[in-house]
Amino acid sequence: AAIDQGYFEEVGITVEPEQFQKGPAEITALQSGDIDIAQIGHGAHSLCIQGEAKVFAFDQLSKADAVVANKSKGIEKAADLKGKTVGVAAGTSSEIILQYVLEDAGLTKDDVTLTEMDVSGMTTALISGQIDAAATWSPATVTLEQELGDDYLVLGTNVDYADKVAFPGSYICAVDYAEKNAEILARFSAAIMKAHVYRA
Structure with a gap:
């Protein structure tokens, strides 16, 4: 919305979107500066907590993550994942939502065969x-x-575990970009906040 509504342009920022599969x-x-x-x-x-990047603005609470299955594989409930092969993107929300679903079913990652892959x-x-x-996750x-x-x-x-954890x-x-470009980040954040109001 911030791009479509011209909010970045209003604050003097040009944004060129690039798509990535995971955080x-x-x-x-x-x-790398790319x-x-x-x-x-x-x-x-978790990588930001380790100091690998700097969080400068909140976006939103996610409701997009899910563990989904193919019923034809003999799966009717989460407990049926035992012994099954599950795709997961390590280090992302994929790994976290899977952990909660498995725990809720009385399982651990050792009970399934994890296959690392992007979405x-x-x-x-x-x-x-x-x-x-x-x-x-969606889409x-x-x-x-x-x-x-x-x-x-x-x-x-995510919605199933909203009472336990925020997503x-x-x-x-x-980190070095944040130290050198505080004004740009402030303007970027202002455009994002305006987009949040627009979407609401």
Whole structure:
């Protein structure tokens, strides 16, 4: 909304969006100087806590993450994941939502076979039957529901655990970028906040 409504232009900032599959890759790009600012889901915040990037603005609480399964693989509930192959993107919200769903079912990661892949890879693998379930997020969940039809099953989402933990999204930058560009970050944040009001 900030781009479409011209809010960045109003504060004198030109934004050129680039798409990434997961937060850790964004942080690597920040550190190398390939990008200046990134938006991350809650999973990648652990890297910020470790000092690898600087959070400078809150985005929103996520409701987009989900563990989904292919019912034709003999899965009717989360406990049925035992012994199944699950796609996960390590270091992201994918890993966190999977942990909560497994714990809720009395399982651990040792009870499933984890396959590391990005979200686009999970989508293809779940549709083709290479994996049995995936810890993913929207819009991949929309694609999976369309492709799997009646075999699409949601085993857990952020909303199910809202009483236990928050799933924040944030805007981040490299630590040295924050030190040198406080004014730019303030203007960027102002545009984002205006977009939040617009969307509300």
